[in-house]
Structure formats: C-alpha cells, structure tokens
Amino acid sequence: MFDRESLKKLEQEKIRWESTTVKKVTEKTPERYEKFLTGSNLEVNRLYTPLDVQEMDYMRDLGFPGEYPFTRGIQPTMYRGRLWTMRQYAGFGTAEESNKRYKYLLSQGQTGLSVAFDLPTQIGYDSDHPLAQGEVGKVGVAIDSLKDMETLFDEIPLDKVSTSMTINAPAAILLAMYIAVAEKQGVSPDKLSGTIQNDILKEYVARGTYIFPPEPSMRLITDIFEFCSKHVPKWNTISISGYHIREAGATAVQEVAFTLANGIAYVEAAIKAGLDVDEFAPRLSFFFNAHNDLLEEVAKFRAARRLWAKIMKERFKAKNPKSMMLRFHTQTAGSTLTAQQPDNNIVRVTIQALAAVLGGTQSLHTNSRDEALALPTEESVRIALRTQQIIAYESGVTETIDPLAGSYYVEHLTNLIEQKAMEYINKIDELGGAPKAIEKGYIQQEIQESAYRYQQEVESGRRIVVGVNKFQIEEEPPKNLLKVDPEVERIQKEKLSQLKATRDNLAVKNALEELTKKAASSDNLMPAIITCVKTYATLGEICDALRRVFGEYKATVSF
Amino acid sequence: MQEGQTIRVLIAKPGLDGHDRGAKVIARALRDAGMEVIYTGLRQTPEQIVEAAIQEDVDVIGLSILSGAHNVLFPRVMELLKERGVDDILVIGGGVIPHEDIPYLKECGIAEIFTPGTPISQIIDFIKNNVKK
Numbered sequence: 003m004f005d006r007e008s009l010k011k012l013e014q015e016k017i018r019w020e021s022t023t024v025k026k027v028t029e030k031t032p033e034r035y036e037k038f039l040t041g042s043n044l045e046v047n048r049l050y051t052p053l054d055v056q057e058m059d060y061m062r063d064l065g066f067p068g069e070y071p072f073t074r075g076i077q078p079t080m081y082r083g084r085l086w087t088m089r090q091y092a093g094f095g096t097a098e099e100s101n102k103r104y105k106y107l108l109s110q111g112q113t114g115l116s117v118a119f120d121l122p123t124q125i126g127y128d129s130d131h132p133l134a135q136g137e138v139g140k141v142g143v144a145i146d147s148l149k150d151m152e153t154l155f156d157e158i159p160l161d162k163v164s165t166s167m168t169i170n171a172p173a174a175i176l177l178a179m180y181i182a183v184a185e186k187q188g189v190s191p192d193k194l195s196g197t198i199q200n201d202i203l204k205e206y207v208a209r210g211t212y213i214f215p216p217e218p219s220m221r222l223i224t225d226i227f228e229f230c231s232k233h234v235p236k237w238n239t240i241s242i243s244g245y246h247i248r249e250a251g252a253t254a255v256q257e258v259a260f261t262l263a264n265g266i267a268y269v270e271a272a273i274k275a276g277l278d279v280d281e282f283a284p285r286l287s288f289f290f291n292a293h294n295d296l297l298e299e300v301a302k303f304r305a306a307r308r309l310w311a312k313i314m315k316e317r318f319k320a321k322n323p324k325s326m327m328l329r330f331h332t333q334t335a336g337s338t339l340t341a342q343q344p345d346n347n348i349v350r351v352t353i354q355a356l357a358a359v360l361g362g363t364q365s366l367h368t369n370s371r372d373e374a375l376a377l378p379t380e381e382s383v384r385i386a387l388r389t390q391q392i393i394a395y396e397s398g399v400t401e402t403i404d405p406l407a408g409s410y411y412v413e414h415l416t417n418l419i420e421q422k423a424m425e426y427i428n429k430i431d432e433l434g435g436a437p438k439a440i441e442k443g444y445i446q447q448e449i450q451e452s453a454y455r456y457q458q459e460v461e462s463g464r465r466i467v468v469g470v471n472k473f474q475i476e477e478e479p480p481k482n483l484l485k486v487d488p489e490v491e492r493i494q495k496e497k498l499s500q501l502k503a504t505r506d507n508l509a510v511k512n513a514l515e516e517l518t519k520k521a522a523s524s525d526n527l528m529p530a531i532i533t534c535v536k537t538y539a540t541l542g543e544i545c546d547a548l549r550r551v552f553g554e555y556k557a558t559v560s561f
Numbered sequence: 562m563q564e565g566q567t568i569r570v571l572i573a574k575p576g577l578d579g580h581d582r583g584a585k586v587i588a589r590a591l592r593d594a595g596m597e598v599i600y601t602g603l604r605q606t607p608e609q610i611v612e613a614a615i616q617e618d619v620d621v622i623g624l625s626i627l628s629g630a631h632n633v634l635f636p637r638v639m640e641l642l643k644e645r646g647v648d649d650i651l652v653i654g655g656g657v658i659p660h661e662d663i664p665y666l667k668e669c670g671i672a673e674i675f676t677p678g679t680p681i682s683q684i685i686d687f688i689k690n691n692v693k694k
Contacts, residue, residue, distance in 0.1 A: 121577035121628055125604075133606065136633025137577050210579015210603045250582045337582070341677040374677045376659050377629070450585055457586045461680055470678040479660035486629065559602035561572075561585040 041295030118142030126545030251453020259426030283325035303361025
C-alpha cells in the first residue's frame with residue numbers, strides 16, 4: 003500500500019520526531035508507564051504509522067464487505083441494510099415467569115429471544131433430582147418436559163421470532179422440544195430460525211455444564227448438524243463460544259485461538275461423520291465476548307473473521323463463501339462488572355457494546371448493571387437494551403461499514419491478534435487438536451495463567467478497576483435486587499409428579515428404550531429424541547436413557 | 562494455630578455452577594501465600610465437601626458459588642459438619658452473593674462472605690487471623 007521511498011522517509015521523520023519533539027516533553031514529564039499494554043497484555047506503542055502496516059495488501063488482507071476474507075464484515079451493506087439483532091439473554095424461575103419477561107422484551111423493541119436455562123436443565127437433571135436442590139429456576143428457567151416448553155413460548159409465534167438457546171450437553175433435547183412446540187403452533191421445522199449453543203468443548207474448558215464424555219458428545223453434535231441440514235435449514239446448529247473462555251480469564255488472543263481451534267474440531271468431526279463441508283459449515287455460528295479495551299476488541303473481531311475465512315478456505319477447502327463467513331453473537335463482559343458502584347457498569351457496557359458494533363457483530367446482548375450482585379431487575383435490563391438502541395440510532399457508527407479500518411493501530415492489532423492466535427492453533431494441532439489439548443489440560447492451564455496474572459495486576463494496582471482498587475467510596479448495600487422465588491422448586495416438582503401421573507407412561511418407556519438402543523447404534527439420534535419429547539418424557543429421563551450408553555464425563559482438576 | 566504449622570485449605574464448589582475462575586485464582590493465591598490447598602473441582606454435594614474436608618484434615622473450607630443456591634447449600638455444609646462433630650474448621654464463602662443474604666449465612670456459622678472485588682490479601686489475612694486449630 004505504501005511505496006518504499008516514502009516509507010523510508012517516514013522512518014527517518016519518525017526518528018527525528020522522537021529525538022526532538024517527543025524527547026523535549028518526556029524529559030520534563032515522563033510517560034505514565036514505561037510499557038503500555040492492552041487489556042490482554044499486548045504491548046502498545048506511543049504511535050502507529052504506515053510503518054506498522056507496511057506489509058498490508060488491501061485486497062488480500064481486507065477486501066470488501068461480504069467478500070473473502072470478510073475482514074470488513076460479512077454482509078455487503080452491514081448495518082446500513084439491517085441493524086444487528088438485539089437479543090437479551092433472559093430466563094428465570096418458572097416457564098410462566100420467563101414467558102412474561104420475553105413478551106415484555108419483545109414489546110420493548112427487542113428483536114430476538116435468548117433463553118437462559120437453569121443449571122439442572124443444562125446438566126440434564128429434572129427439578130426433583132437431589133443435585134437440583136437449591137438450583138431450580140435460579141440462573142435461568144427450569145424446563146423438565148415439553149409441557150414447560152409449551153408454556154415458555156405460549157403466544158410467541160415461532161415463525162416470527164428467532165430464538166437462541168444457551169444449551170449445550172442436552173442441546174438435541176431442547177431443540178427437539180422447540181420443534182415439537184412449533185409443530186403444535188402449526189409451524190414446520192423449515193420455518194424455524196434460531197441458535198442452540200451446542201458447544202461442548204468449551205464446557206470442558208471453561209463453563210462446566212457437561213454431561214457425557216467427549217466422544218458421544220461430539221456424535222450428538224454431528225447428528226444435529228446432519229438433521230438440521232435436512233429439516234431445519236435456517237437453524238444455527240452451534241454457537242462456537244469464546245465468551246466463556248474469555249470470562250474464565252483468557253486474553254483476547256486466547257479467546258480467538260481456543261474458539262477457532264474448537265471450531266476446527268467440530269468441522270473435522272462432521273467431515274469424519276461423512277458430511278460435506280459446504281453442507282453444514284454455513285450454519286456454524288460463533289459467540290464472542292466484548293471487553294473494555296475498545297480498539298483491541300474491534301481488532302479481535304476483525305482478526306477472528308479473517309482467520310476463520312482462511313481456515314475454511316485453505317484448510318477445509320470450502321467452496322461456498324457462506325462456509326467461510328464467521329457470523330457471531332456478542333455479549334458484553336460479565337467479568338468486568340463490579341459490585342462496587344454498580345451504576346458505573348452502564349458505562350462499561352456501553353464501551354463494550356460499541357466495540358461489538360464497530361467489530362461487526364450480528365447480534366448483541368448487553369449486560370445489566372446489577373449482574374455482579376444478582377440476576378438483573380426489569381429496570382436494569384431496560385437500560386441495557388436502551389444502551390444498544392442509543393448506539394444503533396444516535397451514535398452514527400452504523401452509517402458506514404467497518405469505520406475503524408485503515409487505522410494504523412487497529413490494522414496492526416488485527417494482524418497481531420491473528421498471528422498470535424494462529425501460533426496457538428498450530429500448537430494445538432501439534433498436541434493433536436482441541437479435544438486432545440483439552441484432555442491434556444493445556445488449554446485450561448493457559449487460561450488459568452492469564453486469569454491469575456490479571457488478578458495479580460489488579461491486586462498490585464498496575465491495572466485499575468474504577469471503584470474497586472481506585473476511586474472507592476463508602477456505599478450503602480444495594481437494594482431492589484431480583485429475588486427468585488424459592489417456591490419455584492416446589493412448583494416444578496409438583497408439575498413433574500402431575501405430569502408423570504397423567505401422561506402415557508407406556509409410550510414414554512418404549513420411546514426411552516428405543517432411544518437407548520439407537521444410542522448404542524450409529525444412527526442419527528434426533529428422530530428418536532423427538533419421539534421421546536412428544537411422549538412428555540422428561541429431560542432427566544431422556545438424558546438418563548443416553549447416560550446408560552454414553553456414561554458421564556469426569557473432569558480432571560488443576561489450578 | 563501453632564507457629565510454623567502450614568494451614569490446610571479445601572476450596573470447594575458446591576452445587577452445579579461451572580464458574581470456577583474465582584475458586585482457582587483463590588486456590589492458587591493461597592498456595593502462593595504458603596498454604597496447602599486442595600480444590601475439589603465442580604459439582605460437589607455438601608456431603609462430598611464435608612467428607613473431603615474431614616479426610617484431608619483441613620483447617621479451612623472455602624466455598625465458592627455463583628448460581629444463587631448459597632442459601633440452601635452453605636447452611637447444609639454447616640449442618641453436616643455439626644452432625645460429624647466438627648467445630649474446628651473455619652468456613653468462609655465467596656461468589657455472587659447479595660448483601661442481604663449475608664447475615665443469615667453468618668448465623669448458620671459461615672465465618673465470612675467475600676463478594677466480588679475483595680482483594681485476595683484481605684482473604685489471606687482473614688484466614689490467618691481466624692483459623693481455629
């Protein structure tokens with residue numbers, strides 16, 4: 003992009019500037035630090051110039067929006083055509099309560115649903131399981147059977163909304179329930195749009211809601227890929243998630259590297275299961291975090307997009323451009339929210355949301371100010387949604403595509419993050435791929451190192467967290483937090499025993515036995531799971547039918 | 562605590578939540594502060610935690626929870642310790658725990674609750690000053 007002659011001239015000029023203009027100032031007032039770092043500990047120079055991006059080839063490295071390598075965005079017109087989907091993750095208590103919250107959010111201008119399930123549901127236990135004690139309805143809605151799912155989406159037309167479900171180990175079962183609810187509404191599966199998270203590898207690494215060991219878990223995932231490519235073509239079959247990896251303490255580089263390494267593992271598994279790459283890859287989607295370091299985060303999203311495009315084209319020989327597009331959801335960083343002076347979190351979330359939008363996200367969840375304290379109240383959720391709307395309608399950043407492109411610093415960081423992430427991916431390849439690297443504890447160890455280093459930086463004061471280690475005030479304990487009614491557990495248990503007394507228990511038994519049989523074969527499990535949910539077999543029963551064949555995952559512990 | 566004796570700590574994750582960044586960071590910081598630390602891993606029942614604490618003869622149990630199930634699971638740990646006749650283990654807790662729940666948890670015998678943003682040095686000092694054995 004720059005000719006040799008002018009670069010040489012520039013280099014001389016820069017040296018001159020540093021030894022004269024800059025030196026005069028730094029002699030009197032030294033800079034605040036000897037070394038400046040990004041939020042993820044990449045070194046930051048005083049100034050970036052064409053010298054830092056001199057290798058850049060515009061068409062090769064950036065190209066045009068909607069075209070390979072998609073650095074500038076996956077759609078040709080980006081937000082000039084359609085804004086991102088504003089999708090607030092919500093769900094708590096019973097299906098009735100969550101249904102009410104969804105209708106409220108839709109009435110407030112939210113454009114997609116995002117379902118949070120409680121932990122027993124995520125780990126495949128019914129609400130009456132001993133391990134579910136105290137957890138029912140706490141971090142999401144409790145779903146025990148198709149009955150609860152029918153209530154959850156009551157009066158919400160499933161052909162009109164897109165629904166994202168944060169569900170992993172039992173993703174096939176919740177998808178089956180969603181398909182069954184739609185059928186009752188008269189909506190056929192090919193009209194359904196939405197996402198299941200369905201990303202088990204990051205559960206082993208960072209999030210913890212695994213059930214089965216890796217091998218049968220990967221099989222469930224490829225079964226879903228295959229089934230959806232035929233019957234639910236508009237469904238995003240997986241949301242390969244860096245979000246939780248970042249929350250667990252990873253840096254921006256690690257977030258990109260470990261997420262794409264997991265993505266590679268899913269693609270390899272599906273190809274191994276006999277699927278054609280262009281048949282399933284267009285439905286792969288991603289989920290990233292947005293942290294406070296605005297420009298580093300923008301660079302991260304751009305780097306991830308370019309790197310995935312290259313991987314799909316060069317490594318997996320994809321031909322369909324849609325297979326190379328990294329489409330992603332973003333959530334602002336929960337781990338950056340402070341319990342101290344919680345209203346400050348509104349500002350943090352604004353910066354993070356801006357990073358996501360400047361980075362070209364397809365959908366966005368903005369966290370609420372009170373989430374370091376409890377589940378958010380309705381008022382807090384509204385402010386979080388309004389934050390997105392202000393960025394969308396008032397900030398102006400939506401009116402042109404990828405507005406930070408060409409910034410010497412952002413382009414330099416984009417290159418650097420891509421390069422460092424690629425180094426990690428090579429290392430993971432050497433270890434035998436992401437599943438092996440996870441089994442060896444390599445990825446977990448790397449994340450823990452970063453988490454610990456960050457904590458030490460905060461403790462030493464090198465890293466400032468406003469209101470936590472600087473600018474503290476005496477505060478009244480916060481009031482008006484959301485409380486989940488402890489009655490939820492009792493209500494769910496009652497509903498369960500009622501269900502078991504009224505359903506056709508013979509049909510349930512037969513369907514479950516058939517599922518266990520199928521699990522031992524190599525047949526696609528989706529049809530048998532759909533049959534199970536339609537008999538009102540419970541989530542716990544269906545998972546147990548699979549546990550009988552698959553067994554359960556036991557994690558190795560280190561710190 | 563006798564001079565020169567190493568403090569033994571069990572860091573435990575009761576319940577089903579998988580957020581153990583905090584638990585692991587604390588475990589490592591306590592180890593770096595010279596304590597012997599065992600971390601249970603995820604999804605431990607109160608029964609398993611108490612059993613491990615007794616087997617490992619620890620001086621301190623640190624419970625970490627972010628799912629909101631603390632009002633059920635923390636008291637259950639205390640109840641089981643009492644049933645087993647254990648009264649010389651210091652039990653502390655941490656996580657996303659609303660301020661208004663803290664008095665009840667302390668009533669149940671949890672010595673202190675550390676919420677997000679607590680400096681680790683404060684936790685280390687608390688353990689050193691309050692360990693019972």
